[in-house]
Amino acid sequence: MNVTEKLDRIATEPFRLFFPLGIIASMIGVLLWPATFQGWIDYYPLEAHARWMVLGFAGSFIVGFLGTAGPRLLGTKPWSVPELVLHSIMALAMMGSLLFNLIPTADLLAGLWLLGVLSSLLVRTFFGREDIPPPGLPLAVLGIAGAGLSGIALSMGSALNFSLPTYLFLRLLYFQGLLWLPILAVAPYLLPRFFGRSSPHSFPESTTIPDGWMRPFIESIVAGLLLIASFALEAWRPGPFGMILRSVVVALHLTRSVPGLVAWSKVNALGLAVRWVLPCAVGGWLLAVVFPPLRIGMLHLMFIGSAGLLMLAVASRVILGHHDRHDRLASPLKWFHWVWGLLIFTAATRLTSDFVLEVRITHFIYAAILWVLILAFWSWKIRRELKQPPFEEGVIKSRCPRRRQAATRSGKAGHPTAPEKGISR
Structure with missing residues (x-):
């Protein structure tokens, strides 16, 4: 495959570039803390x-997912190579500014990057579309637009001289709106698949509203507007009500629109991981309500245990699916429990670090190192999954004679004398 073919493939499936870029960015982001405490950088x-x-x-991760799935959901052409190059350069420029702690410059570039990605999505929505988008997709547009405009506004904060409530609202839209509006948009369409359920947001291909x-x-628009209202409430009416409203909106929308999310049915490790997303999100917001002085620390349960976990679970499905390894998605994927x-x-x-000074x-430092190790482990295991033999339900996978005999005795092996082709390398 030559360079042109590789670029065309990445433009068709931008997750191939943006997922690894997101992994690297997060590793840099968490390692800033050990670097600070060791005196390697001179800023907080x-x-x-x-x-x-x-x-x-x-x-x-959001850009990689929407850049890949968006054109498919709309039945239109994928990104072009110039679009891929432009969006990649803007993302790298933003990260380059962060390397030098140039926060206003990074905010401006981030805003332009997100609005550029949004324009690629909107052009395909209004021109050349052969299918109606899922009902929740406008929330992704709202989240990216809100974060993009907020980034540009925050970059000019010293000149615009925002009031404190306006500044807080922009930050909430920037940091939490970018996460949760796209999550509310995509979750009803994608997450039911983790539980073997049909999606209430999936409709037959049509150019008109089915x-x-x-x-x-x-329902999606109402949930999105209420989420934004929770940001406004938190900014202009300091107190618990903004985060309480946010918790209620996210909990109600996801439980209503994602069949299987709140259930006891047996699922593999990816499905079980997704079931932790809602309690961690709501738990993080409510802990921030209970412990206002420790708000930032409490919200890490939402950022890491909910949004971060969901990103990795969805990325696992996207990567395996686009490599035609749906058989591995049907496997237990026990390593994802780790x-x-x-x-x-x-x-x-x-x-807990905020409770014991x-x-x-x-x-x-421990949390930063753990995050890096988790992402390194996840990256390694995903690469190995792509090379695993086909998963066959009931075929004994282990090379260990004891485990094969135990599985045969317990009746767990559907084919106790199955050929060696079902055994993992």
Whole structure:
């Protein structure tokens, strides 16, 4: 495959570039804390860290997903190579600014980057579309537009001289709106597949609005507007009500629109991980309500244990699916239990550091190192998954004679004398 063919393939499936870019960005973002405590950098990295994680990590995953899935959902052509190059340069420029702690410049570039990605999506929505988008997709547009405009506005904050409530509202739209509006948009369409359920946001291909489409569309718009209202409430009416409203909106919308999310049915590790997303999100917001002085630490349960975990679960499905390894998605994927378990432990390590000041610095360092190790492990296992033999339900996979005999005796092996082709390498 020559360079032109590789670029065309990446433009068709931008996750191939933006997922690894997001992994690298997040590793840099968390390692700023050990670097600070060791005296390797001469600035306090709170603002840079937040942007590396939300814009660099989550932003790259969101752009990679929507850049790949958006054209398919709309039945239109994928990104062109010039679009891919432009969006990549803008993302790298934003991250380059963060490397030098140039926060206003990074915000401006992030805003332009997100609005550029949005324009690619909107052009395909209004021109050359052969299918109606899922009813929740406008929320992704709202989230990217809101974050993009907020980034540009925050970059000019010293000149515009915002009031404190306006400044807080822009930050909430920038850091939490970019995460949760796209999540509310995509979750009803994608997440039911993790539980073997059909999606209430999936409709037959059509260029006109099909029957039943308007109701989930209206529900999605209401949820999105209420989410934004929770940001405004938190900014202009300081107190618990903004985060309480946010918790209620997210909980109601996801439980209503994602069949299987709140259930006891048996699922593989990816499905079980996704079931932790809602309790971690609501738990993070409510802990921030209960412990207002420790708000930033408490919200890490939402950022890491919910949004971060969801990004990795969805990315796992996207990568395996686009490599035609749907058989592996049907497998137990037991190694992903380590991913979600350690991610929640990392969030707990970070939030507990604010309760015991004596261990605060060491907990910051442990949480940062854990995050890096988790992403390195996830990346390694995903690469190995692509090389695994086909998964066959009931075929014994282990090379260990004891395990094969035990599985045969317990009746867990559907084919106790199955040929060796079902055994993992």
